[in-house]
Amino acid sequence: MSALWRINLWVSGFFSLVTVACLWLLLHQAVADVERELGAAQAVVHYLSETAEQQPAALQPSLTEHLRHVRVIWLAADEPPHLSEQSGADAMIADWLLPASNHAPRVLDLKDGRRVQLSVDPSDEINEVWDSLQQLLLLCGLALLVSLLTIHWAVRRGVQVLDNLLKALQQVSRGELDVRLSSQGVAEAQQLAGHFNRMTATLERTEADNRRLTRALLAVQDQERTRLAQTLHDDLGQYLAGIRAQACLLRMVADQSDVVRSTALGLEANCEQLQLGFRALIRDLYPVVLQHLPLPEALTLLAQQWHATHGIDCVLSVDPQLPELTPDARAHLYRLLQEALTNVIRHANASQVQVSLQRLGARLVMEIRDNGCGALPLQSPGVGLYSMHERARCLRGELQVKTQPGAGWALALNIPLEA
Missing domain, CATH: 3.30.565.10 (Histidine kinase-like ATPase, C-terminal domain)
Known part of the structure; x- marks a missing residue:
């Protein structure tokens, strides 16, 4: 699941919780308001009942036609009482707003022979509650839609920056160090592009330096090998050749003491130079002195x-x-x-x-x-x-x-x- 979908789910869940909380507050407030309204309507029904029983002529259809929250139905002689027309969610809300015992119809047989049914009518309050619920749901839905569209617009721009960065990093992982990000867009994207471009520029310079130093190290290695070969050939090799020639001369002039003495001195000098050359060569190759001092x-x-x-x-x-x-x-x-x-x-x-x-x-x-x-x-x-x-x-x-x-x-x- 992408980051955008996760954000949408989180926002939708948050709006759902807020909507449920608002619905609960709305219905809780509606109970208190309807209780006052229908309580007054119940008092009107009680008053009309007493008036109709005492003075039937005072209760006329023209007077009861437009009463709010009070339902007056004139019945025929054998007509049964009219039950509540509410069903389903309306009936459930009516029962919640006003218990059934409080809005049960009352049928009166008047002294003048007429029959009338009086009851509390919560239909107006139910309609008001439904209107409030629909307005609240519509408002929350619009707010959720606007929020999701805004998040989609804002996050897509950020995700686009991340997509460009991911593609650039993939190019860098393949060794393409000349890739650069565009320094356009929001400030954060510009900062990210600036840091990335400086990083790739540094990597490019470092790679170039490494190549240059690798070539230089190979050249130094060749120079060291050449110098070592020249030292062994020119200095040490010549001294060894001289020592060998002088040793052969000693064999030939063994009976000539003066020649033997001078040849021995030459051998000693050559050995000393050979020893110095070896010491210098070893000192250049490895600091043996650290092992002893x-x-x-x-x-x-x-x-x-x-x-x-x-x-x-x-x-x-x-x-x-x-x-x-x-x-x-x-x-x-x-x-x-x-x-x-x-x-x-x-x-x-x-x-x-x-x-x-x-x-x-x-x-x-x-x-x-x-x-x-x-x-x-x-x-x-x-x-x-x-x-x-x-x-x-x-x-x-x-x-x-x-x-x-x-x-x-x-x-x-x-x-x-x-x-």
Whole structure:
């Protein structure tokens, strides 16, 4: 059953209850009013009966022809009394308005030989009650009809908006994110269309960003694989080839002590370079240092190595009373700082970087600032900033990036600490 039909049923039921209540009030009031009217008519019948018995000549048909609520019937000598002509609903209403004992006919045999039947006649009151009931039912029916038509007109407009929204959502579920709702109609429909259009526009931008970032991540993956292959081939491969050649030379010049000594020194240098290369490669692939050192010492070592490699001053301030963090949280913080320092090399053109990691109440705050050239705020972040935002979300925190031309870059990570 549709919403419109349910609303119609509810409204019809409400009007039915109101109509029944009004009918009950009307009939209840009619009983009181008719009781007064027919009580007076009963008194008239009693008065006419006494008058007819005492002065039959005073009771003439011309005088009793147009009496209200009093029925006077002149009977023939052997004519039986006339019973009530009401039947069905009229008789039921008559019995309810006036008990049968109160409007039973009285037949009088007058002294002048005439016979007359006197009774209370509730027919006028019954007609008035019927007229009132019909007017009430007609009024309630018209009110119900107008209400249903108004509801149908108003609800159809709202249902039309919902139908359009449902069709648009079905299109969105199929991946058609360019659908838009018309911003016409009532204020609520305009607001709904505005919110829906902004939502689909955001989804469309997000999908475009995801496609762009997916391509960028694939490109970064290929670059990392290329760099790894070049490192293994150019650096580590050359050192291994040199070590192998020097080992063969040792075999050949085993009786020449000076050559053996110089070759051994070369082997030692090559092994040292090979070890450094492996360490750098492993450090780039995974921060093994986190498995052996606390987070403050691991971050300090990262800052020192970065300074030694790139020659940029890195001032690190770490709160000694850091809370106990999970391995995943420590890895995310380490990688976030590593990515931020990489962005400084690529974009900042800075001579100094300041890094602080402090506990402020129930939150952990990391700030990274440089004195570089800065830039206008990015409308669509690159892979580096996107990965940092994702790490912040993994930590249930928020990453804010602020930059202005000539004012450097400032990153602030704010994450809640678990109780």
